[in-house]
Amino acid sequence: MVTDLHAVKIGDAIPSYTTRPITRTTLALFAGASGDHNKIHIDTDFAKKAGLDDVIAQGMLPMAYLARVLTDWVPQTAIRSFSCRFRAITHVGDAITCSGDVTEKWEEDGRTLFKLALLAADATGDVKLAGEAVVELPQTK
Numbered sequence: 001m002v003t004d005l006h007a008v009k010i011g012d013a014i015p016s017y018t019t020r021p022i023t024r025t026t027l028a029l030f031a032g033a034s035g036d037h038n039k040i041h042i043d044t045d046f047a048k049k050a051g052l053d054d055v056i057a058q059g060m061l062p063m064a065y066l067a068r069v070l071t072d073w074v075p076q077t078a079i080r081s082f083s084c085r086f087r088a089i090t091h092v093g094d095a096i097t098c099s100g101d102v103t104e105k106w107e108e109d110g111r112t113l114f115k116l117a118l119l120a121a122d123a124t125g126d127v128k129l130a131g132e133a134v135v136e137l138p139q140t141k
Helices: 024-034 044-049 060-073
Strands: 013-018 079-086 097-108 111-121 127-136
Touching (some): 060 079, 060 097, 060 111, 060 127, 079 111
Antiparallel strands (some): 013 097, 079 127, 111 127
C-alpha cells in the first residue's frame, strides 16, 4: 500500500500485478464466487458450438484483478469510483498484468482527489480492460 499519498504526482505509476496463467479451475472458482455460471466460461463443448476454440474468462475476472491492484495501493475506503470498458476476450492460459498511472490530481471541497488510468493486458500487450478510478487523499488532522 502506498505509504504517502501526499507525495503522489501526475505520471506516477502504481505497483503492477501479474496473475498466474488463467486455468479452467480459476474460471470454475470465479463462477462459484461471482454467480456467473454462463456455459461459455465453463463448458468447452458449449464454447466450441458458439464458435470459440475454448471457454473464455468472465469479463469481471480481469476487472477483479484490476480492483486488487487498486486496493493494494490505497485503502478501499479511499476509492470514490472505479469503472472499466471491456476491450478483448481473456482466454485460458492468459497471464494478466494489471497496471495504472496517476493522470490527474485536483482539489474539490477541501479534498484532494486523484484520477488513475488502469489497464489489464495479456503477455502480448493485448488490452483486455481499460478503466479508471478516482481516489481521495485521506485528510490529515
